[in-house]
Amino acid sequence: MSVIIGTLTNVALLMYLSRRLLGVPVGWGRTLVVAALQNMVGWYAAEQVLGTLGVTADTPTLPVLLVVVVLGGCIIAFDLIVLTVLEAIIPTWSVPTLTSVVTGFPSAVRRLRRYVVIWWILLKNGLTAYIGPAPKRDLDSPRVARSLRKALTEAGVTFVKFGQMLSTRADLLPASYVRELSKLHSDVEAEPWKDVSPVLTEALPRPSDEVFKELDETPMAAASVAQIHGATLLDGTPVVVKLQRPQARRQVTADLDILRRLAVRLEKRTRWGRHLGVVALADGFADSLHEELDYTVEVGNMRSVAAASDLLVPTPYPELSSERVIVMQRIAGRPLSSAAEQLAALSDEQRAELADRLLSGVLRQIFVHGVFHADLHPGNVILTDDGDLALLDFGSVGRLDRPTRSALTMLLYAVERQDSIAATDALLDLMDRPSGLDDRELEREVGKLMLRFGDGFAPGGAGTMFAELLNVVVRFGFRVPPQLAGVFRTLGTLDGTLQLIDPDVDLIGIARDRGSELAQSLLGRDAIREQAEHQLATLMPMLSRLPRRLSRITEQLEDGTLSVNIRPLGDASDRSWIARVGSQLNLSLLGCALLFGGLFLLTRAAGPMLLPTVPLWPILGAALLFVAFILAARVLAGVFIADRE
Numbered sequence: 001m002s003v004i005i006g007t008l009t010n011v012a013l014l015m016y017l018s019r020r021l022l023g024v025p026v027g028w029g030r031t032l033v034v035a036a037l038q039n040m041v042g043w044y045a046a047e048q049v050l051g052t053l054g055v056t057a058d059t060p061t062l063p064v065l066l067v068v069v070v071l072g073g074c075i076i077a078f079d080l081i082v083l084t085v086l087e088a089i090i091p092t093w094s095v096p097t098l099t100s101v102v103t104g105f106p107s108a109v110r111r112l113r114r115y116v117v118i119w120w121i122l123l124k125n126g127l128t129a130y131i132g133p134a135p136k137r138d139l140d141s142p143r144v145a146r147s148l149r150k151a152l153t154e155a156g157v158t159f160v161k162f163g164q165m166l167s168t169r170a171d172l173l174p175a176s177y178v179r180e181l182s183k184l185h186s187d188v189e190a191e192p193w194k195d196v197s198p199v200l201t202e203a204l205p206r207p208s209d210e211v212f213k214e215l216d217e218t219p220m221a222a223a224s225v226a227q228i229h230g231a232t233l234l235d236g237t238p239v240v241v242k243l244q245r246p247q248a249r250r251q252v253t254a255d256l257d258i259l260r261r262l263a264v265r266l267e268k269r270t271r272w273g274r275h276l277g278v279v280a281l282a283d284g285f286a287d288s289l290h291e292e293l294d295y296t297v298e299v300g301n302m303r304s305v306a307a308a309s310d311l312l313v314p315t316p317y318p319e320l321s322s323e324r325v326i327v328m329q330r331i332a333g334r335p336l337s338s339a340a341e342q343l344a345a346l347s348d349e350q351r352a353e354l355a356d357r358l359l360s361g362v363l364r365q366i367f368v369h370g371v372f373h374a375d376l377h378p379g380n381v382i383l384t385d386d387g388d389l390a391l392l393d394f395g396s397v398g399r400l401d402r403p404t405r406s407a408l409t410m411l412l413y414a415v416e417r418q419d420s421i422a423a424t425d426a427l428l429d430l431m432d433r434p435s436g437l438d439d440r441e442l443e444r445e446v447g448k449l450m451l452r453f454g455d456g457f458a459p460g461g462a463g464t465m466f467a468e469l470l471n472v473v474v475r476f477g478f479r480v481p482p483q484l485a486g487v488f489r490t491l492g493t494l495d496g497t498l499q500l501i502d503p504d505v506d507l508i509g510i511a512r513d514r515g516s517e518l519a520q521s522l523l524g525r526d527a528i529r530e531q532a533e534h535q536l537a538t539l540m541p542m543l544s545r546l547p548r549r550l551s552r553i554t555e556q557l558e559d560g561t562l563s564v565n566i567r568p569l570g571d572a573s574d575r576s577w578i579a580r581v582g583s584q585l586n587l588s589l590l591g592c593a594l595l596f597g598g599l600f601l602l603t604r605a606a607g608p609m610l611l612p613t614v615p616l617w618p619i620l621g622a623a624l625l626f627v628a629f630i631l632a633a634r635v636l637a638g639v640f641i642a643d644r645e
Helices: 002-022 028-052 061-089 098-103 105-124 142-155 157-166 175-181 193-203 248-269 271-276 278-293 295-307 340-344 348-369 402-416 420-430 439-454 461-475 482-501 507-523 525-559 572-602 616-644
Strands: 212-215 226-233 238-244 325-329 333-335 371-373 381-384 389-391 397-399 609-611
Touching: 028 061, 061 616, 105 142, 105 248, 142 157, 142 175, 157 175, 157 248, 157 278, 193 238, 193 325, 248 271, 248 278, 278 295, 295 325, 295 371, 295 397, 340 482, 348 371, 348 389, 348 402, 348 482, 371 482, 397 482, 402 420, 402 482, 420 439, 439 461, 461 482, 572 616
Parallel strands: none
Antiparallel strands: 212 226, 226 238, 238 325, 333 381, 371 397, 381 389
């Protein structure tokens, strides 16, 4: 029993000293293994060394104690060397802890099953050859884009929505991918009422029969995340109820975890993954999808768009809505995607007026209010029974700040006036200026683009124009912000919706005319006066203090007492970095000094004898080498930890 207690005590002591002396968080598991192995070998090695030195029971205690301390130091130094090498080869953060392995085993099994399914989908669609370190060279082929669309569709709702998000990033993906991914849809069969009714029961503040006079258990429409049911309130008001599927959140959360793991692997192993920044894309997509799953956010989006638009928007009932349920006004009509007969019954003038109303309303959302519906495909625009237009599905709503709206307005105004210089300046205001930009060449490219699409006869319409504009800015090294890419995607999608209403609509021409009107309204005399008053009100506190400050400066100049204080290390992070570097440098210098001192003493055979066969100087030299090894291990471990941070 005493042997077991002694062994455990030695192991615990080695673990504690090793972690403390290294000064960095090394995993307990590897420290325990190294300390246990070293304890097993250390006893045998110590007995052999003491026997070789001639230590017996009659040897004085103090010299033996010094030798034992040096041997213990050598054992600890060896532990530190092993732990440092392990930390360099297999960092602690890359090895899961025992607790995480045990608690995460069920989810790991589920992920493994899902990985097998996803891998089979990729294999079946011929995509596995493009995710290795040496992918095939026909990555931009339309065939690969079609295969990717099919694979995302088979993989389920999360991957479908990820593909839909990628279809908005024409600045990152080739045109063939944008076209294919824009075709993605996630319509599925509705779930039985008995499965979705608990969601409604949990969300409502009181029983459903005290809220609804009638509730249709057969859904009006169904998608991968939610389904829509018709209902009537107790006062007779017709409404629709949007119910989130019971398993939607759990499925999306699990798939998002897998999607991010795949993104990390692709960014590490593939050149195209690093170029696209797939980890950042996956993180941004996860944030937006979590927001989309929270229906309280969608209710807020509906109210924001309603305030920013003269188009019809359903009125939500916030007191009856929750994170998984929305109760909203029912608008009688049909989506444009299935309203061909109703549109055909309208005159050409009525259809042109509807198209102009829709486009003008969206432009006002974007350029005046900065809150706009970002997914205006034909299924989200309703042709009402009285011949008006209404918007649906506010899970995807874009927002633009005032400077971005002003720059976009100036861009439209410059396009309307065929002014390539002003258009280039507007682009530079919208996006960060890339290094080495050739302004004159960019002006020429923008000018050619405006001339090409300015007459309204260029093939492809507005969708092609926006794609070409994105190609130009990407070719010149600009990084397109996601909110700006959302604007281009909205206008490009809107072009196809407008074509259903009026095939002869000229989106570019109307946008130019409306852009000119918006520019005049935003940059007219009243708008400039209002902006000037706002800026003056902002500057008033500073202007009121300016005379006093100027007086102090002139007085100090006259007296010769003016001084300037500079704090080059005012930032705490800068001070921390310098302190860390200085500490590493000091430890390195001290370790080198101790190393040379220890080597010098080890070579000294003469001097006082510690034991009959052991001189004192080599023992002291070994002690100095022990300290030098500790300092070296501490410096190296600190370097590895800093690199990971």
